[in-house]
Amino acid sequence: MDYGGGYSTTSYGAQGGAGGGGFMGGSQSGSQGAAGKGTYGKDTLRPVTIKQVLDAQQPHPDAEFKIDDVSFVGQIRNISTQTTNITYKLDDGTGTIEVKQWIDADAAMDTTSDSTLSKPKLVENEWARVWGRLKAFNNKRHVGAHVIRPIADKMEITYHLLEATYVHLYFIKGPVDQIKVEGGGDAGEVSYGGGGDTGMKGGQMQNLSVAARRVFQTLKNSPQNNEGLHVQNIAALVGMNVPDVRKAGDELLGNSMIFTTVDDDTWALLEF
Amino acid sequence: MASEATPRVNAKYLDSFTNQTVRILGKVVSLRGETATIDANGSINVHLNRDAHLQLNNAVEIVGKVQQDLSIKVFQATDFGSNIDFNAVEAVVDATHRYKEIFYDGND
Numbered sequence: 008m009d010y011g012g013g014y015s016t017t018s019y020g021a022q023g024g025a026g027g028g029g030f031m032g033g034s035q036s037g038s039q040g041a042a043g044k045g046t047y048g049k050d051t052l053r054p055v056t057i058k059q060v061l062d063a064q065q066p067h068p069d070a071e072f073k074i075d076d077v078s079f080v081g082q083i084r085n086i087s088t089q090t091t092n093i094t095y096k097l098d099d100g101t102g103t104i105e106v107k108q109w110i111d112a113d114a115a116m117d118t119t120s121d122s123t124l125s126k127p128k129l130v131e132n133e134w135a136r137v138w139g140r141l142k143a144f145n146n147k148r149h150v151g152a153h154v155i156r157p158i159a160d161k162m163e164i165t166y167h168l169l170e171a172t173y174v175h176l177y178f179i180k181g182p183v184d185q186i187k188v189e190g191g192g193d194a195g196e197v198s199y200g201g202g203g204d205t206g207m208k209g210g211q212m213q214n215l216s217v218a219a220r221r222v223f224q225t226l227k228n229s230p231q232n233n234e235g236l237h238v239q240n241i242a243a244l245v246g247m248n249v250p251d252v253r254k255a256g257d258e259l260l261g262n263s264m265i266f267t268t269v270d271d272d273t274w275a276l277l278e279f
Numbered sequence: 280m281a282s283e284a285t286p287r288v289n290a291k292y293l294d295s296f297t298n299q300t301v302r303i304l305g306k307v308v309s310l311r312g313e314t315a316t317i318d319a320n321g322s323i324n325v326h327l328n329r330d331a332h333l334q335l336n337n338a339v340e341i342v343g344k345v346q347q348d349l350s351i352k353v354f355q356a357t358d359f360g361s362n363i364d365f366n367a368v369e370a371v372v373d374a375t376h377r378y379k380e381i382f383y384d385g386n387d
Contacts, residue, residue: 056381100285100302101382161359165367172374
């Protein structure tokens with residue numbers, strides 16, 4: 008089935024940095040405060056279904072979720088206004104979750120009605136889009152909304168679900184061009200050059216597996232100190248499991264493209 | 280209730296979702312009082328509730344239960360206007376069932 012050609016050009020790439028994908032840590036942590044302690048590399052905004060929000064795992068209680076900054080759509084089932092926040096119950100057909108938006112006391116004081124009037128209204132049974140952060144409180148999940156706004160064009164819902172599917176497949180199968188490489192077999196290998204953003208002498212990259220290239224790109228593009236990144240971090244960033252990352256790392260070590268730093272599982276780029 | 284999810288389906292999927300609550304985005308092709316026909320990759324008969332206000336030729340999103348005769352008992356209907364690309368809608372239905380892990384629990 009054809010999902011429309013134009014769409015596939017959007018870059019969520021590990022290669023492309025955050026070009027198409029969303030906010031990077033810097034812009035996010037400003038308003039968030041709690042973000043940016045060592046995990047900022049993960050702070051990309053991911054389009055998801057509500058089921059994915061409900062299924063998201065925490066490595067251990069109180070830890071950050073594997074999916075934390077999210078964007079999703081949903082039909083408003085309920086709006087309840089509290090003293091400190093407004094809680095919306097959203098349903099996108101894949102599940103239901105509560106979204107809390109804190110009431111900005113300063114903005115509320117500013118009753119010159121300009122801001123309140125121009126703000127589009129959120130009403131029950133209409134659809135809304137949310138950008139927010141996944142939170143757990145008393146074993147109950149909710150999303151702290153940075154922004155919630157009504158959806159005017161209903162095609163945004165369809166678009167969002169396809170985008171969430173695309174990003175989901177990106178993380179489990181890799182970028183579109185690399186899927187083609189795997190599927191294409193013999194001649195496919197050459198087409199990787201299309202990425203063109205490796206910045207590495209092409210010849211060296213050509214001999215690497217897809218996994219090794221992704222790990223290399225992640226090491227190259229992720230913020231880090233001179234100790235490099237730990238295998239676990241890389242696995243989280245690149246969306247692969249740890250054994251696969253180790254294998255990719257061995258390959259890169261063998262090619263003298265990375266080196267181990269504080270221990271065998273912490274790697275940095277060998278590049279000047 | 281086992282699952283709160285309402286999987287997106289069209290006419291082709293109805294027989295595997297009898298007695299389940301589903302979500303259908305289709306175009307209203309005829310209105311006859313308490314029943315209506317919508318087109319979602321095939322025509323579907325729907326039994327309306329009182330709050331449902333369908334508009335002929337507009338798109339409508341219906342949440343409802345699939346009956347034995349593959350008609351739909353409507354719980355909720357939301358008007359989606361006239362500017363809907365049904366190719367994209369069909370792509371979503373296809374993705375829903377192809378990659379159901381992010382859309383619904385399909386073990387029943």
